[in-house]
């Protein structure tokens with residue numbers, strides 16, 4: 001039996017949310033759920049929160065496809081978008097890059113050395129767009145209660161789609177519930193037919209929020225860029241946040257803005273290169 005050809009990859013992260021990146025612009029990469037899980041495994045694979053595959057695009061510099069470490073392909077990833085934009089800035093010797101994703105067409109600009117600003121597009125608040133499985137007139141706060149009878153209850157989250165589905169619980173204390181326990185239950189709640197990313201958000205003042213995220217298909221991560229976009233969009237819609245705010249995640253800060261002229265969410269944050277290599281034959285794609 002001949003071994004599959006090794007496949008070159010780059011390992012990168014945005015605030016500790018880490019990615020194995022494959023370039024399929026010249027040679028096809030056959031990613032699927034089984035391979036994604038094997039490569040993402042932190043004990044027997046390379047290890048990552050998400051796998052990224054770059055493909056040619058007719059309308060953007062690149063098409064970015066995203067798989068969670070659990071194996072499912074998803075629409076959007078804020079931290080990976082910054083990483084890919086930085087690769088493109090270097091390749092194109094330009095300070096602007098365009099990236100097509102299932103969640104939308106994104107434009108990124110260089111903000112400094114390994115610092116990237118991305119226009120993450122317009123947030124969607126309609127219940128069908130989140131999507132939710134039942135009609136909610138007002139998605140600023142929905143009826144969804146969490147917590148056993150003998151523990152503090154958190155409820156009335158906001159929901160928003162920023163390319164992918166997010167549910168945000170506004171809390172005074174980020175430890176009010178154990179997100180590693182309630183996260184998976186909420187992610188799979190029947191109200192979310194495509195599941196959801198679950199965030200606890202503590203607003204410290206009108207321009208600073210601290211968050212913890214249980215990512216759909218990836219669990220607790222050090223940072224989730226789209227969750228920061230979702231918190232910014234929902235918090236501003238509730239008039240609890242100014243148009244510019246810093247969002248602190250376990251891995252560090254993202255600088256967020258709701259652009260006045262079109263309501264788009266603008267995210268600025270760092271990118272980091274870790275290492276590169278070739279997949280061993282048993283993991284080859």
Ligand SMILES: N[C@@H](CCC[C@H](N)C(=O)O)C(=O)O
Nearest residue numbers: 077078079164216224225226
């Ligand atoms: N880490 C990402 C989000 C990745 C996808 C997410 N888990 C989902 O399933 O929607 C980010 O930085 O946004």
